[in-house]
Amino acid sequence: MKFSDETLMAYADGELDPATRNAVERAIRADPTLAAKVRQHTAMRSNVFAAFGPIADEPVPPRLKAATRSGKVIQLNTARTLRAEAVPEKHRWSWAEWGGIAAALMVGVLAGGAAVIGLQQPAPLAVGADGALLAQGDLADALSTQPGGVASPGALVQVGASFEAKDGGYCRSFIMGSTAGLACRNGAGWTLPVTAKAGSTMPPLVLTAIDERIAGQTLDAEAEAAARGRGWTR
Amino acid sequence: MTFTATLPAQIAALLPRLRRFARTITANRDDADDLVQIAIERVLNRSVQWEVGTRLDSWLFGVIKTAWVDEVRAHSRREAVFAPEPGVKPGVGPSADALQQRMTIQKAVSLLSEEQRLVIGLVLVDGLPYQEAAEVLEVPIGTLTSQLARAREALQGLLSDQARSAS
Numbered sequence: 001m002k003f004s005d006e007t008l009m010a011y012a013d014g015e016l017d018p019a020t021r022n023a024v025e026r027a028i029r030a031d032p033t034l035a036a037k038v039r040q041h042t043a044m045r046s047n048v049f050a051a052f053g054p055i056a057d058e059p060v061p062p063r064l065k066a067a068t069r070s071g072k073v074i075q076l077n078t079a080r081t082l083r084a085e086a087v088p089e090k091h092r093w094s095w096a097e098w099g100g101i102a103a104a105l106m107v108g109v110l111a112g113g114a115a116v117i118g119l120q121q122p123a124p125l126a127v128g129a130d131g132a133l134l135a136q137g138d139l140a141d142a143l144s145t146q147p148g149g150v151a152s153p154g155a156l157v158q159v160g161a162s163f164e165a166k167d168g169g170y171c172r173s174f175i176m177g178s179t180a181g182l183a184c185r186n187g188a189g190w191t192l193p194v195t196a197k198a199g200s201t202m203p204p205l206v207l208t209a210i211d212e213r214i215a216g217q218t219l220d221a222e223a224e225a226a227a228r229g230r231g232w233t234r
Numbered sequence: 235m236t237f238t239a240t241l242p243a244q245i246a247a248l249l250p251r252l253r254r255f256a257r258t259i260t261a262n263r264d265d266a267d268d269l270v271q272i273a274i275e276r277v278l279n280r281s282v283q284w285e286v287g288t289r290l291d292s293w294l295f296g297v298i299k300t301a302w303v304d305e306v307r308a309h310s311r312r313e314a315v316f317a318p319e320p321g322v323k324p325g326v327g328p329s330a331d332a333l334q335q336r337m338t339i340q341k342a343v344s345l346l347s348e349e350q351r352l353v354i355g356l357v358l359v360d361g362l363p364y365q366e367a368a369e370v371l372e373v374p375i376g377t378l379t380s381q382l383a384r385a386r387e388a389l390q391g392l393l394s395d396q397a398r399s400a401s
Contacts, residue, residue, distance in 0.1 A: 006383045013357070015364050044386060048358040050332075051339035055257050056250035061267055064253070067274045068246040207330035 003027060003034070012041035135183055135190040143172055143183050143190045144232065148224055160202070161210065161218040162227065170232045171213055173206055182209045185232040244290055245274060251360060255295055258355030259302055261344040269306045273297045292362065296370045299352060307348075342392040350385035357382055 003011075003024060010016050011024045028035045135143055142157035149160060160173040171184040180203050181195035196203035219227065245252075249270070256266035276297055277284065284293055343351060356367040368378035 006379050009383055009386065010364070010379065013364070040390075041386070044390065045358055047335070047339055048343070048354065048389070049361070051336045051343075052254055052258055052355075052359045054336075055254040058250070058253070060249045060253065064249055064267060064270055064274070065246060067271050068242045068249065068278070204329065204331070211330055211333070 005037070008034070008038050009041050012038055012045060133192040133195065135192060139174070139176055139183075140190055142176075143174065145228065147221070147228075148172060148219075149221070162224045163210070163214045163218045164216060164234070165213040166215045167213075168234055170227055170234070171210075173202070173210060175202075180206050182206055182213075184213075188231075241284065242278060245277065245294065248291055248294060251291065252294060252298065255355050255360055256298055256302075258343060258351055258359050259298070259348075260306070261340060265306060269298055269302055272301045272305055276301060289366065291360075292366045292370050295356060295360070295362075296372075299370065339393070342389055345392055346385060346388055349381060350388055353378065353381045353385050354389065358386075 007016070007020070007024065011021060016024065024038075028038060134140075138156050142155075142159060146155070146157065146159045148162045157174055157176045160175070162170065162172045165171045165184060169185045171182055172190075173182050174180070175198050178198050179195055180198035181192050183190040183192050194206055194209040196205040252270045252273070253266060256269045257263065260266050260269065273294060277294070284290065343354060346354065352371060353367065356362045356370055357364065362370070364375055364378055364382075367382075368375040371378060371381075373381070
């Protein structure tokens with residue numbers, strides 16, 4: 001028996017009557033191609049739900065809560081005017097762009113040749129009194145002064161994204177030689193909560209660490225320059 | 235006992251789902267919230283009447299759909315932003331890959347036709363049964379299932395295109 005794609009979708013959506021459902025299940029057991037098609041429909045359903053589902057977990061904007069409390073609703077034009085007069089939305093790097101920047105950084109590093117950390121220089125990493133890794137020397141200088149998101153071939157350190165962290169401080173991601181990591185401003189220094197081996201892309205460990213800490217989105221060039229001017233303090 | 239007095243409270247409880255449905259129709263967050271606000275206004279100002287005893291959620295989706303077609307579509311900002319949402323619960327952090335996948339799918343849905351976005355919003359995102367979705371869209375159930383099939387095919391095509399172009 002041949003089942004239409006619509007029937008297979010209905011099966012994946014739990015919409016079939018028991019008799020048809022049993023018939024489809026028998027057919028799936030006998031035919032791996034059919035089974036694969038059903039898996040595809042089920043997967044699309046869960047992927048689409050996963051993509052939009054979290055919107056229902058967002059905090060509800062006050063203006064909508066207010067709208068349900070009374071029949072009076074702020075005129076939409078007023079609401080739009082209020083938004084337009086607020087601080088204009090600066091360009092925030094989306095995650096897709098950040099992925100591209102990370103790739104560009106790696107290209108820059110590879111093109112510039114492997115960074116050699118000379119023994120005469122202060123070691124770029126040190127272990128602090130509480131066991132945390134601290135940036136020193138060239139790495140610390142780069143974190144404090146170098147603009148991010150710009151590939152600098154030949155430079156010892158490539159700085160990636162800068163952002164405000166949930167704990168109120170600033171963090172920046174970087175690649176130095178074969179090490180990638182996240183550095184967070186701590187007083188006058190930079191601690192490194194995460195380091196990992198740099199591969200062809202920014203290691204997932206570092207991306208996850210950014211995900212966990214970031215408050216809002218990455219800083220654009222202007223915000224970064226302002227933060228740098230303040231010595232990365234808030 | 236009349237249900238009218240608790241209607242605002244019932245609508246308030248549905249706000250997260252209403253916002254989510256509006257965001258499958260239009261990817262711009264402000265346009266989507268405007269859409270929900272207009273729908274609420276229409277309901278509470280009694281320009282449309284809810285029949286007590288019918289499903290409030292399905293009926294509200296229908297009001298949102300009509301509000302989109304009548305009012306908001308013409309004035310929409312049309313500029314979508316696909317970036318991680320602010321205000322997501324801290325400590326529940328998806329991996330960067332999961333975030334990327336979410337944005338890819340949201341973008342693909344935004345490229346579908348209006349009819350396709352509506353049917354995907356009702357069935358795949360909100361999870362309405364076919365019968366309820368058909369009533370919201372005011373079409374026979376056979377039309378709903380074929381619209382849904384075409385929408386899924388189109389979405390599959392877009393996602394495969396993106397996977398190909400990314401490799």
